[in-house]
Amino acid sequence: MPVPHSAPPDNVTSPIRRIAHLDMDAFYASVELLRYPQLKGLPVVIGGGRRHADDALLVQHSDTPLHKIPVADFPLLEGYTGRGVITTATYAARQFGVGSAMGLMKAAKLCPQAILLPVDFAQYRHYSQRFKAIITDIAPVMENRGVDEVYIDFTHVPGGQRQGGRTLARLIQKAIFDDTGLTCSVGVAPNKLLAKMASEFHKPNGIAIVHESDLEPMIWPLACRKINGIGPKADEKLKLHGIETIGQLAAKELQWLMDTFGPRTGAWLFAAAHGQDDRPVETESEPVSMSRETTFERDLHAVRDKAELGALFTRLCEQVAADLQRKGYVGKTIGIKLRYDDFKSVTRDITIPQHTADATEIRRIAGQCLKRAPLHKRLRLLGVRVGALAPEDQADSAIQKVAKMPRTRELF
DNA sequence: TCTGGGGTCCTAGGACCC
């Protein structure tokens, strides 16, 4: 007997889900080039510079019309002595083997003539807001994925279905370029997972369209690592089982994946390998935690550097408190993070009965956390975190909480 | 010459409750 099912009536053409992933091309470097066009084509490194390199730049930022600074006046990595890492490197710098997440000291060895710029988040945020505003003017359903990436739901946007989304992607690219001078790459696919992979296909300033039928020829040959969510650890484990490509992953049985990687991860891996992902594009999200952390210029000892450490600790608490207050949140889980000289980290946290955004209270609880952490090794990093956030005006006071609590829970 | 800072989500054990 045929099983009745509810397919949409033929006269209604339900639009095909079209999700775009838009990725700004070399965002930080491109923004810096807007300000320093004379750096075009040169090896430039942007990173957490400190000490003399920053001092030199500070003068330039404040006193001189920036575009008039001769290239020779930019600080070079040569002789760099700080602890920062590279956030972005231009293509010219990458040719020397320099890349993001690399320590600046190492980069200075590889390419001492590279120009060092400090990260300027205020500037990146400004351009970030600008390109996102341009997108939402055209396609309102947009999800933030950090400063330089977004997902956009094309499905119900007028023209969003044309050429699989290419027409709209082009329109958005042009609008962003006309306004900011920045380029981006876009992937359009039936879901976020595939769109994210597609946006990498034709970088920079490219567009890639992926349809369901493209899974086998376009996605399966890719390395598993290209799946957003498979990092170095998972990749290593997959390789251990001889799985290098997404196609090889797709050839595995669901049950085997669940037995090998756990039920949740296994099921997710299976779906991902088959190009399946039904996560919606989320336009709103509430923060879960806010934190501040700092790596010291030299490792500090809990006893010998007590005063310095104490002052830093208080400052971090004040910064987190200020962040919370500025954004209108309160939290009730206060935590600390320590990183030792051997790079091992520990965390400690305490949940308090009432939400807070008060620096003194955060400092008091964080101090209790610190007492529970091992302090015999030297420290390289200290962090303070406030989690279990609630909007300031919705936070339960202790009294409201009692009132809302059911008097008895009669389950039997 | 080691390796930033700001996040999210998941897991796993234990406490505690019904």
Place this chain on the structure above:
DNA sequence: TCTGGGGTCCTAGGACCC
């Protein structure tokens, strides 16, 4: 005394992402 089966919350660590 031992034996259950949920459920939620808390804590610690870790993977991963931008």
